[in-house]
Amino acid sequence: MCSWRIPRSSARCSAPTRACAPSGRTSSRRSSATGRRILVTGQTQHVALELGDIQRGVLSPRPTPYAATYILFRIDDRGHGRELMRRASAVVTAAADSQSPLGEAWVSVAVTCYGLKALGVPQESLDTFAWEFRQGMAARAKALGDTGESSPENWEPPLGTPDVHVVLVALAADNALLEAAIDRARSAYDALPGVTAIWRQNCHALPTETEPFGYRDGISHPAVEGSGFAGSNQLEVPLKAGEFVLGYRDELGGLQTTEPEVLGRNGTYVVFRKLHQRVALFRQYLKDNSNSSEDEELLAAKIMGRWRSGAPLALSPRHDDPDLGADRHRNNNFLFAQDDPAGFITPGGCHVRRGNPRDASVAGAPRLHRMIRRGTAYGPPLPEGVLEDDGADRGLMFAFLGAHLGRQFEFVQSEWMNDGVFFGAGKAKDPVVGSNDGSGDFTIPRRPVRRRLQALPRFVVTRGGEYCFMPGLSALRWLGDLQD
Known part of the structure; x- marks a missing residue:
């Protein structure tokens, strides 16, 4: 038996009587400083997060450039696994730490x-975690659009199997510092024969901050109430801490908990995903x-919602603006409802508008589906101008963080990335990451005649992934x- 007991009546999520309504209506007001509209909520509260107890990887934006690695472990001996947890608590960086x-x-x-x-966590405790987490990503593949060549039977082993128990992620400013950090972190699992490293993926962020398709990445970050980390869109108020961290009130007033609470x-x-x-x-x-070539770049921008430099179409609709794209204070400061409700500037079906509709009129409440997204490139870049596949494995290791697997990651993946009903586009999928099969299309609103791309292939293939806590x-x- 374990050294603690679970009360007979426990609930994973507790909420006030009005749990079905958001904690304050979402509306907008005009900023006296900029004249632009700002999303607001009816209630704004200041929350003191326990930053000394939250892992830094949850809330802190990543530096650039940087190198990273993902290492998966299997636990064969319970005692050694517990020792790994004890040692890891001394190695992991807290969000409050100014230096690791x-x-x-x-x-x-x-x-x-x-x-x-x-x-050895008892089943009674496991039952208080999100049911999607308990099922695992491989079991949720169909709902996520991981079908065909992206289905679990085609995943890179051991991803998606019962052998994956622990995921260690290390990052540093360069490869030399990364290896030094891993050497020091190795103290957490050295001399533990009952803990085996079974997979490793090295990653990198280029000085250009671009991902393999050539777009500047890592631009949009939500502000989290009480975190001390600013969001990248000054026109949006911070989201409730409980949207991202368990133990705090979320946008619906709910409180995600487990038993025991600690x-x-x-x-x-x-959510970790390897995407080729x-x-x-x-x-x-x-x-x-x-x-x-000019039309090609415009088409690339319409598909993504941004020019390759990172400049958003919303702020630079006719041409690329590299200075804007590189400006962290300006390149994400925009909304959609007032200036572009029909998507003539930023198409409703483009990647960035699907991932975050902001204040656009869509089915559902966008604030309830926000996540923290982190992507890190892996594999050698394909040289500029090359149009033939060289056979190399390249792509992104993605991490999505949030307190609600179902209404955050799974909702966005199934309803926004792999469907278009939410903004009136039928079954149209995301043109970049959607599970396209050559039969889909992408519509670019345009006067007097809209532009439609046909026969979209699958540009991104899932190589595997895991639901973790x-x-x-x-x-x-x-x-x-x-x-025991």
Whole structure:
């Protein structure tokens, strides 16, 4: 038996009587300083997050450039797994730390549901976690659009299998610092024969901050109430802390908890996905559907919602503006409802508008589906101008963080990325990451005649992934102290 007991009556999510209504109506007002509209909510409260107990990887934006690595572990011996948790609690960087224990680097640790079982967490406690987490990503593949060549039977082993128990993520400013950090972090699992490293993926962020398709990445970050980290859109108010961290009120007034509370508090769900990008195919498709290099770049911008520099169409609709794209104070400061409700500037079906409709009129409440997104490139870049696939594996390791797997990641993936009903586009999928099969299309609103791209292929193939939970530091210690 474990050294704690669960009360007979417990609930994973508690909420006030009005739990079905948002905590304050979402509306907008005009800023006296800029004259632009700002999204507001009826109630604004200041929340003091326990930053000393929250892993830094949850809330802190990543530096640039940087190098990163993902290492997966299998636990074969429960005692050694618990020792790994104890040691990890001393290595992991807290959100409150101005500097990591590893120097100019930090380490995060997450566990799968299989990992919690391997550590001996009782079923009564596991039952208080999100049911999507308990099922695992492979079991949710059809709902996520991971079908055909993206289906779990085609995933890179051991991704999506019961062998994946712990995910360690390390990042640093460069490869040398990264390896030094990993060497120091290795103290968490050295001399533990019952813990085996079974997979590793090295990643990198280029100085240009671009991903393999050539677009500037990592631009949009939501502000989290009480975190101390500013969001990238000054026109939006911070989201409730409970949207991203368990143990705090969310936008609906609900409170996500686990039993015991220490296990879930200050933790978050993390979705890790390895996404292979068909860069040559993407380039060839743009070339085949344009009549000049200028038209090709405009088409690329309409598909993404941004120019490759990162400049948004919303602020630079006719031409690229590299200075705007590189300006972190301006390149995400825009909304849609007033200036572009019909999508003539930024198409409703483009990637960035699907991922975050902001204040646009769509089915659902966009604030309830926001996530923290982190993407890191892997593999060698395809040289500029090359239109033939060289056979190399390249793409992004994606991490999505939030407190609600169902209404955040899974909703966005199934309803916004792989459907178009939410903005009146039928079954149209995201032109970049959607599970297209060559039969879909993408519409660009235009006067007097709209432009429609036909036969969209699948540009991004899922190589595998995991649903994980990133515990607070107290929870890591609690896991380490578990007793049979």
